[in-house]
Every structure is written in C-alpha cells, then in structure tokens.
Amino acid sequence: xxxxxxxxxxxxxxxxxxxxxxxxxxxxxxxxxxxxxxxxxxxxxxx
Numbered sequence: 001x002x003x004x005x006x007x008x009x010x011x012x013x014x015x016x017x018x019x020x021x022x023x024x025x026x027x028x029x030x031x032x033x034x035x036x037x038x039x040x041x042x043x044x045x046x047x
Contacts, residue, residue, distance in 0.1 A: 007037045009037055011042055011046065019040040020043070
C-alpha cells in the first residue's frame with residue numbers, strides 16, 4: 001500500500017468548485033484513524 005497526499009475538497013458555489021483559502025481541515029476515517037482527505041474551510045467572503 002502506498003501513501004498518497006490527501007485530496008482537498010472545495011465548495012460548490014453557483015455550479016463552480018471554489019477553494020479560495022489555504023485553510024483546510026482533515027477528514028479522518030474513524031476505523032483506521034487515517035486522514036483520507038481535506039476539506040477547504042470557507043471564509044465569510046466566500047460564503
């Protein structure tokens with residue numbers, strides 16, 4: 001098994017994927033404790 005960098009998931013706003021911030025939050029698999037992906041954290045301006 002190889003280790004890959006987690007993918008970052010952005011926001012779907014008006015039909016477009018938007019990830020306008022460097023801030024992310026990891027999403028963990030509760031069974032393994034491994035981070036499977038990152039979710040972009042939206043700023044107030046983005047929302």
